[in-house]
Amino acid sequence: MTGRAALILALLLAAASCLSLALPWHDFAALFEADRDLAIAILIELRLPRTLLALIYGAMLAASGAAIQALFANPLASPDLTGTTSGAALGAVVTAYLIGFTGPLALSFGAVAGALGALLLLLALAGPRAETATLLLAGLAISALAGALTTLALALAPSPFAFYDAYDWLMGSLVDRSLAQAAFAGIPAALAILLLLRLRRPLDALALGEEVAQSMGHDIVRLRRLVVCLTALGVGACVAICGAIGFVGLVAPIFARGLTGGHPGRAIWPAAMIGALLLAAADLAVRAAPLGRTLPIGVLTALLGAPFFLSLVAGMRWRIAR
Amino acid sequence: MIRATGLALPGRLAPVSLDLAPGELVCLIGPNGSGKTSLLHAFAGIGGAAGRVEIDGIDLRSVAVGPRARLLSFLPASRDVQWPLSARDVVALSGALDAQIEAAIARLALGPLAARRMDRLSTGERSRALIARALAPEPKLLLLDEPTANLDPLWQIRLMDLLRGRTAIVAMHDIDAAAAYADRLIMMDGGRVAADGAPAEVMASGAIGAVFGIEKAGGSWRPARDRHPGEGRDLSG
Numbered sequence: 001m002t003g004r005a006a007l008i009l010a011l012l013l014a015a016a017s018c019l020s021l022a023l024p025w026h027d028f029a030a031l032f033e034a035d036r037d038l039a040i041a042i043l044i045e046l047r048l049p050r051t052l053l054a055l056i057y058g059a060m061l062a063a064s065g066a067a068i069q070a071l072f073a074n075p076l077a078s079p080d081l082t083g084t085t086s087g088a089a090l091g092a093v094v095t096a097y098l099i100g101f102t103g104p105l106a107l108s109f110g111a112v113a114g115a116l117g118a119l120l121l122l123l124a125l126a127g128p129r130a131e132t133a134t135l136l137l138a139g140l141a142i143s144a145l146a147g148a149l150t151t152l153a154l155a156l157a158p159s160p161f162a163f164y165d166a167y168d169w170l171m172g173s174l175v176d177r178s179l180a181q182a183a184f185a186g187i188p189a190a191l192a193i194l195l196l197l198r199l200r201r202p203l204d205a206l207a208l209g210e211e212v213a214q215s216m217g218h219d220i221v222r223l224r225r226l227v228v229c230l231t232a233l234g235v236g237a238c239v240a241i242c243g244a245i246g247f248v249g250l251v252a253p254i255f256a257r258g259l260t261g262g263h264p265g266r267a268i269w270p271a272a273m274i275g276a277l278l279l280a281a282a283d284l285a286v287r288a289a290p291l292g293r294t295l296p297i298g299v300l301t302a303l304l305g306a307p308f309f310l311s312l313v314a315g316m317r318w319r320i321a322r
Numbered sequence: 323m324i325r326a327t328g329l330a331l332p333g334r335l336a337p338v339s340l341d342l343a344p345g346e347l348v349c350l351i352g353p354n355g356s357g358k359t360s361l362l363h364a365f366a367g368i369g370g371a372a373g374r375v376e377i378d379g380i381d382l383r384s385v386a387v388g389p390r391a392r393l394l395s396f397l398p399a400s401r402d403v404q405w406p407l408s409a410r411d412v413v414a415l416s417g418a419l420d421a422q423i424e425a426a427i428a429r430l431a432l433g434p435l436a437a438r439r440m441d442r443l444s445t446g447e448r449s450r451a452l453i454a455r456a457l458a459p460e461p462k463l464l465l466l467d468e469p470t471a472n473l474d475p476l477w478q479i480r481l482m483d484l485l486r487g488r489t490a491i492v493a494m495h496d497i498d499a500a501a502a503y504a505d506r507l508i509m510m511d512g513g514r515v516a517a518d519g520a521p522a523e524v525m526a527s528g529a530i531g532a533v534f535g536i537e538k539a540g541g542s543w544r545p546a547r548d549r550h551p552g553e554g555r556d557l558s559g
Contacts, residue, residue, distance in 0.1 A: 073404035201387070207405045208415060208455070215366035215396035215465070216417070217387040262406040262439070 005259050009273040013055070016280035020051040023287065049182040053174045054283045054297075055276040056182075057238040058248055060189040062275020063268050064231040065249030066256060067196045070203035070264035071227045072126075074135055075257075076312065078250035079115075079235045082135070083142030085246065087118025088232075088239035089170055090146040090153075096166075097153045104184040104241060112188075112236030118142050119228045172245035172298020174283055185241040192234030196268055199226060203265030245298045247305020248275050248282075254312075324463055324489060329364035329373035336514045337373070338364075342463070347485055349500035349521075350493040352510030353534055358493040359399065361510060362465045365491065366396040377462050391417035395461040399468045399493075401448045403440045409451040410436040418458035426458035429484065445472045453481065464490035470499070497534075497543065501525050509533055 021043060022028060032039040065078040079085050091114020092107045099106060125138040154166050202223050205213040210220055256271035257264065279297070282304075286295045324342040329335065335357050342348060350358045364371035367382060375382045377393045385393060395416065403412060409432055413423050427436050430450040440448055449472045456464060464485070469492060470478040482503040485492065491508075494500050500507060501521040509517040509529060517529040524530065531537045537546040 204415060207403055207407060208412070208452075209398055209400060209402065209404070211363070211366075211368050211398045211400075212396060214368045215394065217367075217385065217390040257405070261408060261411055263411065264405050 002259075005270070006273075009270065009277065013273060013277050013280070016277055016284065017051055017055065019284055020054065020280055021047050023284065045179065046176070049177045049179050050174045050283065051280070052179075052182045052186060053177055053238075053242055054280040056186040056189045057174070057242055057245060058252070058275040058277070058279025059193055059272040060234040060238050060275070061245065061249035061279070062252030062256070062271040063193045063196050064227075064235055065275070066253035066264065066268045066271035067199065067203060067227045068231060068249075069253050070206060070267075071224060072135060073206065073264075075254060076250070076309075077135055077139075078247070078253075079231065080143075080244065080246040080249060081309075082122050082139040083118040083146060084115045084122075084231060084235050085239055085244040086143040086146035086150070087121075088112070088115035088236040089244045090114045090150045091117070091236065092240045093150045093153045093166060097157060104181055108184055108188070108237050108240040111240035112232050114146070115236035115239070116229065116232035118146060119232055123224070123228065168296065169243040170298075171296035172243040172301070173294075173296050174242055175294055177241060181241045185238045188237035189234040192230040192237075193268075193272055196227070196230050196234075199223060200265035200268055203227075203268070204263050205265075207262075207264055243296075243298060245279070245301055247301045247309065248278050251305055251308055252278055323378060325376045326365060327374045327376075329361070329371060329375070331360050331364055331369060331371050334513055335360040335364055335371075338515055339373075340508075340515075340518075342489055342491070344462075344489055345487050346489055346505045347487075347503060348491045348506045348508055349504035350491055350508050350510065351495070351497055351500050351530075352516070356510040356516075356533070357513040358510050359467055360513065361508075362396065362467050362491060362493060365463070365465050366394060368396070388417060391459040391461065393461055394463045394465065395456040395459060396465040397452055397456040397467055397469055399471070401445055401452060401472065403448070403452075406439045406441050408437050408439055409443065409447075409454075412440060412451050413454045413458050416455045416458040418460075422458050422460060426454040429457065430454040446474060446477065449473055450477065457484070462489060464488055464492075466490060466492045468493055468495065470494055470496065497530060 028039060031042070061079055068077045068079065068082060069075055088111040092111040094114070095106055095110025121142055122138050125141070126134045150170070202213060202218040205216050205218055214220055252275035253267055253271040255274050256267040259270045260266040279301070282297050282300050286297050286300050289295050323344060326338070326340045328337050328339060330337040338361065350361065352358050363369050364373060365375055367375070380393065382390065382394060410423070410427065413426055416423070418426065427433060430453060432451055432454055435443060435447055435451070440451065443451065449469070453466070453469055456466065469481055473481060478499070482499065486503070501524075504521050507517070507519065507521040507524040508515055509524060511533045516533050517524045517527060531546055535546050536543045
């Protein structure tokens with residue numbers, strides 16, 4: 001990534017963050033005039049966690065998407081398409097079902113365990129360097145299974161209100177989260193992103209094939225374990241707080257590799273910036289949408305991401321047919 | 323001086339120890355599945371190979387990724403690169419210095435192709451880019467698996483000329499070219515070293531006919547009358 005591209009991305013991120021904190025500006029300015037303390041409280045207690053969560057969750061999804069794509073040598077791998085986010089959601093729901101809603105820490109542990117289980121199952125089913133069809137089918141099967149088990153756990157929930165609460169959460173939402181919740185998602189995610197960044201060289205070497213990477217002295221088994229565990233940690237922690245948000249982890253790394261000349265490992269950092277920008281922009285869009293109520297952000301990313309994914313698949317099919 | 327002790331891969335390569343003199347070009351021949359690639363993998367530490375490789379007294383296992391590029395380089399038989407990298411980026415992944423990268427690109431005449439994406443090069447051009455990647459850091463030991471495959475006759479000759487004077491183990495199927503260029507010929511059969519010596523000795527020993535099931539008649543190879551190819555010993559048996 002060139003310095004200019006990094007600067008443009010950083011400026012866009014700063015702009016999106018400021019807009020996320022300040023909009024709608026007129027309401028906020030009026031409240032600031034009338035009751036300064038209340039305005040500041042709203043800024044810190046409501047808007048700041050939402051902005052922070054959009055940035056860190058977007059960055060986490062994209063960084064792990066870039067790392068998973070590099071690991072599987074497949075541009076269609078991502079946390080959602082590999083079943084990681086569904087596994088995390090199942091883990092959180094099962095934890096809540098078994099031991100009740102005892103706080104974000106227990107839910108986070110459950111979600112991380114669910115994400116880890118999904119990724120390990122994917123590795124077992126599809127193999128370490130999965131072909132696109134095998135990877136997508138295995139991911140689809142894991143997502144379907146996790147989704148069905150999540151619905152079952154919710155249907156058996158003792159309180160019907162739990163079902164509606166969980167439904168909103170499952171759609172993916174950044175609304176009404178506290179600073180403490182933002183920390184529960186943000187600290188593990190930031191740690192996971194920083195550690196994933198340290199893996200960029202071996203992930204770049206994997207572009208030449210596993211044999212060459214090993215001959216260069218990279219420990220591929222350790223690399224695979226690290227990518228799986230860090231993805232599970234970061235994505236699991238974010239899903240526990242904000243629910244499942246799709247397609248950011250697929251789309252951002254593709255744009256990022258355009259900035260790194262196709263290097264899959266070097267794309268992790270720009271992917272994280274683009275992912276943060278995409279989710280912050282998506283959050284601004286759902287807030288601006290004139291629907292009378294706030295659209296869950298996961299619905300918007302799916303509405304925009306699914307056609308993009310279809311265009312990728314169609315493009316691959318066209319290239320194969322040619 | 324390169325010393326390999328007890329190199330082995332379970333089920334693929336029986337324990338083997340080899341010494342290579344500096345600048346020695348070793349060509350590795352053998353039928354399909356005889357263990358040529360396995361021996362290269364064992365040297366390169368791929369796939370959990372047992373044994374120890376020392377280059378100028380340095381144990382490869384104790385060397386970090388950066389300095390290792392100056393000791394050993396491996397070219398696999400596959401010419402696939404998973405991502406749309408340019409030929410120059412592929413050469414740069416070797417960890418070589420900028421001047422070495424440019425020298426390798428020039429040596430393999432990749433200049434006009436260097437900015438082009440690997441998936442837009444022909445198989446032969448891709449091979450040259452990957453060979454440049456292996457040569458760029460000027461490692462003390464080159465391990466090349468079928469480097470002449472996909473190259474046109476001129477580039478096959480140029481490549482073998484380029485390898486002269488370098489310490490290298492080169493797996494190849496062209497027995498005559500191997501004998502012509504090698505300082506030393508090693509023939510694999512059933513995961514074991516079946517013959518090891520000066521090319522003239524190995525060629526004259528009759529071992530090639532026995533292992534490959536071929537014989538030389540009228541200056542060219544043809545199937546032997548009393549033996550079929552691929553009857554080598556099997557490690558698993």
